[in-house]
Each structure stands twice: as structure tokens, then as C-alpha cells.
Amino acid sequence: MTLQTLEKTIQNQTLVFTNQRALFWHEQKAVIISDLHIGKTAYFRKNGIPIPSDILEKDLERLAVLIENFDAEQLLIVGDFLHAGKNKDFEIFEAWRSKNLTLKIILIKGNHDIQKADFLKHLEITIFNDFLKLDPFTFIHEPIDSENQFSISGHLHPGVTVKLEKRKTLRLPCFRVSDNQLILPAFSEFTGLDTKSCEDFDCIAFTDDLIFEL
Numbered sequence: 001m002t003l004q005t006l007e008k009t010i011q012n013q014t015l016v017f018t019n020q021r022a023l024f025w026h027e028q029k030a031v032i033i034s035d036l037h038i039g040k041t042a043y044f045r046k047n048g049i050p051i052p053s054d055i056l057e058k059d060l061e062r063l064a065v066l067i068e069n070f071d072a073e074q075l076l077i078v079g080d081f082l083h084a085g086k087n088k089d090f091e092i093f094e095a096w097r098s099k100n101l102t103l104k105i106i107l108i109k110g111n112h113d114i115q116k117a118d119f120l121k122h123l124e125i126t127i128f129n130d131f132l133k134l135d136p137f138t139f140i141h142e143p144i145d146s147e148n149q150f151s152i153s154g155h156l157h158p159g160v161t162v163k164l165e166k167r168k169t170l171r172l173p174c175f176r177v178s179d180n181q182l183i184l185p186a187f188s189e190f191t192g193l194d195t196k197s198c199e200d201f202d203c204i205a206f207t208d209d210l211i212f213e214l
Helices: 040-046 055-070 089-098 118-123
Strands: 005-010 013-018 023-025 030-033 074-077 104-108 125-128 131-134 137-140 150-153 159-163 169-177 181-183 202-206 211-213
Touching (some): 159 202
Parallel strands (some): 030 074, 074 104, 104 125
Antiparallel strands (some): 005 013, 023 030, 131 137, 169 202
């Protein structure tokens, strides 16, 4: 894993964008992610679709490296922490959590987090059903466009199409940024990309080795 970063001041706060699908909020010592989709691979396998079983493990390994690198004290998950309720993949997260007990975890529920989340209580995860206001930001899963607040959200799995030589193109995940909102890429690599959602917006795209503004 090669970590590349790009630092920006937004709303007088220092935000560090990474090529590892996560954001770091310096003042709050918080790693911020969206769309982890725990249980998605197990759900697909249960329905007869052959998906590698180590996708979630690799996502969580990447998350652990980010937390250690930034010396983060908390993890903010802006929705779609789960994919289809509790299944075998959740045991992988339980084991990961047992190694990161001092980390404060906050979940703002997304559309896939519709299941009752009582089984999260023993993992000491603080849950907000709709949104979380931490000045100067509002954290919410589905993007909102409001002149009265700056929101940080997910849900769209934003991506961008980059033109290369000889009419070739490359689709990359990205952060979508405007004057009043920031939309995070999906943290899980087992997700699609919505490249149309980034048209006419500033984007911070990335590869395994680079991060750059468009």
C-alpha cells in the first residue's frame, strides 16, 4: 500500500485527502470513510456468486494502516457501514475491532444500514440515525445541497473518467468537492463508480500511487 495525500483547508479546517479512499480531519484526529459495505461479499457468495472472501480483510487492513499513520483517535463512518445485516463477514470486523478498542467509532446510518443495529452495541459504536453536526460540518449519508451548511457525505460512489492518449480512457474513484459539500468515494473496493455524478464539479481523483485535482 502506497499512501499519497493532498491537504486542503475547507471551512477553516485542515482536511487531508488520501488515495486510500479516506479523508483525515486534522483538528478532530478523525479518519472519515463511507460505504464500507460489511457483509456484501458474504451476501453475494450466499447467493451463488463467486466473490473472493478476502476483500473485506484487505479493506480493513488498509483502514488500520490509515488509523496508525494519522494517529487517529476516532473513525467517522458516513453511512453504509453494513450491506445486508449481520452475516459471516461481520465476524471479520469483530476481530478487527478487538484489535482497535481505543478507537472511537461513530456511524451515521445510510440506506443499507436499515437493519436493527443492536448487535453493534457490544462493539461500542455510537450510532446516529439521520445526521451528525460537528461544526463546521454536517455528516450525512446521502448528499444534500444547502447554502446554509457544509455537508460531508457518501452514497454516490463518485468516479471520474480521465482521457488518455489514443482515445483511451480510465475510470477512477474520486472525492467530489463544491462550495458547500464534499462527497467521499466508497471505501470498499468492491463497489461500482458513478462517473456522471462528478460532471461539472471539482474532483480529487486517485490511483494506487497518485492523488491529483481535476
